[in-house]
Amino acid sequence: MADVKLLGLWYSPFSHRVEWALKIKGVEYEYIEDDLHNKSSLLLESNPIHKKVPVLIHNGKPLCESMVIVEYIDETFEGPSILPKDPYDRAIARFWAKFLDDKMPPVGKSFFLKGEEQERAKEEAYEILKILDDELKDKKLFVGDKFGFADIAANFMGIWVGVFEEASGLVLVTSEKFPNLCAWRDEYINCNENKKYLPPRNELLAHFQARFQAAPK
Known part of the structure; x- marks a missing residue:
């Protein structure tokens, strides 16, 4: 089974975009709540440019920017399509x-x-x-x-x-x-x-x- 982690904030619309996509696809994932006032070393290592959530870590490889992540999820995992076919x-x-x-x-x-x-x-x-x-x-x-x-x-x-x-x-x-x-x-x-x-x-x-x-x- 793929190792999927999501670094996010529960009140962030950007984090919820990614969670929605993962749920549509039925992907099991580990959710890790971060703290904007005390950013974790995992967040800083995974997103050294923007230093913000969400970050998806799939098999050890991090991805940043919520809609980039949503498109990646759509292309990578089986399940209902998120982007239109046409x-x-x-x-x-x-x-x-x-x-x-x-x-x-x-x-x-x-x-x-x-x-x-x-x-x-x-x-x-x-x-x-x-x-x-x-x-x-x-x-x-x-x-x-x-x-x-x-x-x-x-x-x-x-x-x-x-x-x-x-x-x-x-x-x-x-x-x-x-x-x-x-x-x-x-x-x-x-x-x-x-x-x-x-x-x-x-x-x-x-x-x-x-x-x-x-x-x-």
Whole structure:
């Protein structure tokens, strides 16, 4: 049996992308929780460039960057495919995964800023959210008719944004402004097929409520 380890953080959307992929494929793995404030020697050795999670270690060989890891898992292990079979659809899925990785940081940052900085971040976030909302018009999912690569990449929008909204009191995504994105998010959360892969929302909420309460006012 392959030796598979995952270095992660339980509250990280990036770690959960990899966990979701491993579970879809039915891969047995050892999960190792790391500490961003006291990074393990294994993490520093496995990801010496970025020094961050997630890291997948397969038969002693480390891999970094969550969507790179998800694609590797899809290609390496038997089980349901995560990327679409059609080459064009695969390319589109990769495009949106890259877009999400590039554009989600400003959305997340807007919850933690104050005053004018927050207002500027919100404007940037609204532009990004509008692009996603337009893409999802007349579509149930990003690519095809089943949850896959791009939807896994969008897990921050599926779970974490709603948690941040409730924990911080700042609401960015409403059905009035972004109806298609909200419909996608509802499908993401309520789809029976997905529920077994999603992190416990109440635990995420408690964690981030504590972080927002501890943040400087």
